[in-house]
Amino acid sequence: NKRIENALLAKLDQNFGKLPMQFETNQGQVTAEVKYISRGAGYTLFLTSAEALLSLKKPQARETEANDDQVRSSEVVQMKLVNSNKNSQARGLEELAGKVNYLIGNEPSKWRKNISTYRSVKFESVYPGIDLTYYGNQRQLEYDFVVSPQAEPSLIRLSFDGTQRLTIDKTGALLLKTTGGEEIIQHKPVV
DSSP, rough: HHHHHHHHOOOOOOOTTTOOOEEEESSSSSSSTOEEEETTTTEEEOOSSSEEEEEEEEEEEEEOOOSSSHHHHHHHHEEEEOOOTTTOOEEEEEEEEEEEEESSSSSSGOEEEEEEEEEEEEEEEEEEEEEEEEEEEEEEEEEEEETTTTOOGGGOEEEEEEEEEEOOOOSOOEEEEETTTTTEOOOOEEE
């Protein structure tokens, strides 16, 4: 019954959104400057000491074929930490039970196995006396700047690339419109 199937899919989608994000250690899966990776439905997030790179994937109908085949297009949004410590040390927090394996190709020496996953990632001293922690669920990435006493919060500066327009809505949220028309919401900061 199509109605029951749709209800089950809606329930699965709702529950998936409540799952915590998981951040996997980069052990050669991608370029060395990336310290942690998070993958989910429609996105891949790459974390470096100086930026968060969000690759958004969306299905796009093929124009050349009349069937239901989909091809995925992607766009990238970068959140850069302006004038930050490019050598900030990263560490995973709250290790999760799951492990990630990349068994690609015929050469076992190139396989990546038993890669640890974490609930959050902390970058220490991104600015003097200021740490940055990423966490969230499958629907929403969150991050906190932890400012030590005597540290200067005005050092925190973010810039965004891969956006077409930036606006602030009536709630104080930053709305980032991507070049592909997607909208990313950065909720108003709280202290």
